Amino acid sequence: MHTTTQLLQDAPADVPLVLGFGIAFDSLYRRDGLKAIDDRFVEFLQQRNPELHDRLAAARAAPDAAVGKMEKDLVVDLAPVLDDFTAELFGIAAEVKALRARDQALAPIYSVKRQFVQRRSAKKFTPVQAESFDGDALREQLERHLGGELTELRFSEKVESWLGVEAENSEALDVAARYAAWATHSAEGKRRHGNGVLFKIPHKIEPEHLVPIETATVGGIASLCFPQARLRQREGFALTDSGTGIEGALDQANYCIWCHNQSKDSCAGGIREKSGEFKRNAFGVVMAGCPLEEKISEMNLVEAEGRTIGALAIAAIDNPMCAATGHRICNDCMKACIYQKQEPVDIPQIETRVLKDVLALP
Numbered sequence: 001m002h003t004t005t006q007l008l009q010d011a012p013a014d015v016p017l018v019l020g021f022g023i024a025f026d027s028l029y030r031r032d033g034l035k036a037i038d039d040r041f042v043e044f045l046q047q048r049n050p051e052l053h054d055r056l057a058a059a060r061a062a063p064d065a066a067v068g069k070m071e072k073d074l075v076v077d078l079a080p081v082l083d084d085f086t087a088e089l090f091g092i093a094a095e096v097k098a099l100r101a102r103d104q105a106l107a108p109i110y111s112v113k114r115q116f117v118q119r120r121s122a123k124k125f126t127p128v129q130a131e132s133f134d135g136d137a138l139r140e141q142l143e144r145h146l147g148g149e150l151t152e153l154r155f156s157e158k159v160e161s162w163l164g165v166e167a168e169n170s171e172a173l174d175v176a177a178r179y180a181a182w183a184t185h186s187a188e189g190k191r192r193h194g195n196g197v198l199f200k201i202p203h204k205i206e207p208e209h210l211v212p213i214e215t216a217t218v219g220g221i222a223s224l225c226f227p228q229a230r231l232r233q234r235e236g237f238a239l240t241d242s243g244t245g246i247e248g249a250l251d252q253a254n255y256c257i258w259c260h261n262q263s264k265d266s267c268a269g270g271i272r273e274k275s276g277e278f279k280r281n282a283f284g285v286v287m288a289g290c291p292l293e294e295k296i297s298e299m300n301l302v303e304a305e306g307r308t309i310g311a312l313a314i315a316a317i318d319n320p321m322c323a324a325t326g327h328r329i330c331n332d333c334m335k336a337c338i339y340q341k342q343e344p345v346d347i348p349q350i351e352t353r354v355l356k357d358v359l360a361l362p
Contacts, residue, residue, distance in 0.1 A: 020089045044084075068263065072260045075317070079298075083096065083100075086309045104306045106153065106247060108156035109152055112155070113197070113251075121184065122181060124181065125177070130186045133179075135188060197251035203342065207283065244346075244349045248349060248353075249350050249352075250303070252346045268294060270288040289336040290336075296333055308354055327355060331347075
């Protein structure tokens with residue numbers, strides 16, 4: 001990735017660096033230059049979507065009236081256009097298209113996880129039944145139906161197609177459901193698929209057991225410790241957790257129920273008592289939500305659609321320093337997530353991944 005300094009150094013001294021739409025690069029550092037960029041965006045929007053252009057113009061003319069759901073819908077609808085505009089502005093349309101295609105190619109994983117793994121397989125077979133299944137034998141049968149090695153994407157794509165003509169694929173779907181139950185519920189299945197997302201379903205929260213621990217006997221003395229699988233070697237002040245990959249971030253973005261549509265996005269605005277005060281969780285912590293009131297649900301929805309630049313732009317509305325803070329994020333939003341009885345959406349992982357993917361663009 002070129003830095004701004006490298007770009008300016010690489011440009012001939014007597015030739016100003018010009019972005020798309022005839023915008024000079026140094027416009028990014030001047031208020032009048034930013035106004036010119038905004039003018040080009042408004043023109044771009046009018047050509048692309050006149051109705052949306054008129055909605056934006058009306059909101060800018062009367063900002064006090066464009067609040068609540070009207071503002072949320074406008075922000076979400078504008079994000080894809082801003083995504084395309086920014087790609088053309090910086091001459092990276094091909095790279096952004098590839099990034100979007102990468103994200104959209106993974107979509108079957110999240111729809112099959114919700115519709116088939118969680119709602120059908122995990123409910124049809126109990127953990128006790130799943131423990132009795134022969135995972136290796138089921139995998140062998142499943143791979144014959146899949147026509148190749150079992151991967152999360154291949155499993156999802158095949159199951160999605162089988163569900164389209166369910167009567168003709170009942171045997172394959174039964175094998176897939178049994179394997180999914182084994183992978184989801186059994187101890188061995190969880191171990192084998194621990195690094196994936198397809199067979200990892202949310203569990204209920206137990207406030208008294210938030211941190212997984214195990215008992216180890218050392219020198220005849222029993223003590224509590226972290227599971228070995230969770231231990232990471234620390235060298236100096238280097239990071240021990242590089243964050244989730246794109247599969248994990250999209251998994252969380254799709255786990256979110258995008259509750260801004262019902263104005264229930266407590267991750268941003270907190271959870272309140274009927275009296276109007278913020279509620280407290282089991283530990284007495286105030287669930288006030290994001291201290292910046294970022295449009296989190298909207299960001300998650302746009303990211304789930306593969307519009308990464310648009311998702312970052314939504315976060316930047318309320319947090320213009322997102323490029324500095326987006327890699328080190330508090331979890332106040334998670335504490336106030338609408339999921340209070342099961343695992344909350346891992347919002348910091350989503351925002352960090354969004355930031356990383358945008359910064360990785362040329």
